[in-house]
Amino acid sequence: MRSGLIVMLAVVAGLLTPHSFFAHHSSAAYEIGKRVTLKGTVKQWVYSNPHCMLILEVKGEGGEVVVWTNETQAPSVIFAVGYRRDSFKFGDQVTITVEPFKNGEPYGRILGAVLADGKVLGPALSPPPSNAAPQP
């Protein structure tokens, strides 16, 4: 079961194209290419513009609870890949893959999610991202 979940998340994360998907706000805050898998309890799902946000309580290895705040795109953008206003409910146990902040704070942007009922959300409908080159 657990390995199946990991495979699903890997597929979702691999198919996503974060740069073009997350169009509204800066990519500069993120550690591009890094992936963190979070399994936790839904505290809040904010379904609004400019970006939806999922606030998740995640238990660390030492048993402490860390609150992760994660963004995704606007409702009209993520609708096409399955996200809905009731996708996440308070208390749901979910697993998400995020690209975390560079600064080490518990913030990230969602690259894929497995809901409480096992439903996988994503990938995004976007073309391949442009390849960033060094500034001349």
Added chain:
Amino acid sequence: MRKPSPLSAVFFAVVAWPVATFAQTGSAGGWPAPDWNKAPITDANRKPAPRRSLVGTWGPAAGPGAGTQASGVQLKPNDGKPENQLPYTPYGMELYRSHKALEGIDAVLPGKDNDPRNLCEPLGVPRYNHYNLRIAQIFQDDYKVVILYSYDNRWRVIWTDGRELPKLVDGSIEIGGEIREQRFFGYSVGRWVDDYTLEVQTVGTMPDDRVWLDSTGRPISEQARVTETFRRVDYDTLVWSETVDDPKVYTKPWETMRLPMRLQDPRTDLMEYYCSPVEQDNYNKLFGNAASGKGAK
């Protein structure tokens, strides 16, 4: 109750068939969402373009991400590659350097930007062509073409009744000898180059301290002359192109976009995608401020 005749049953079936068929492929409840998985246009399914008509609900043929242009205008992403460098004038470069964008090679952290978009300012023409251009609805009559942009529910009129394009004068715009105001959407006039191509000129846009060209902070000034062509290639395909000529900011005209658009079902329902100061503020409190080190919540 009287039993329906076989004829009335046939009539009902014929009338109801297209709707029923579509309802099966749309979203639940008959509120169809954009279809991003349409079959490609080939010689087998290509239908001829209608004459002098752009009417339709159009989405990027390569999918919604193709019109997002978060990395900069479609043909020149702001990625630092030599081929994508723009021909800035000294003033244009100075303007670009003063813009703190959230996207592109020189992106800054959220909260450290000065993008007018984040104040919920109108983006103006031509930036609406380069900001989340996911769906555009086009209507027209004998006098005008109207474009409804899905982002922020904005609309724009292109006059096709033969009127003259206003004259660009230094720092302003002139119509019939009168000085007129600059506009976020400028003044647009279109003419049919042939039965399938509408060429549109726009002048009189807002000054460079009010609007940007794209999300990476490329500038554009009130001296810009924007030329768009809408070429109806076939019934299902429209190619939307744009060239910017802005001598105050760029040393020569350059092409920003050549985007194939695919016809969507006219009954497609669009979700709202807007800039709300209240929701923007909530986002910053919960998330955005953390990225810039201001602390969230």
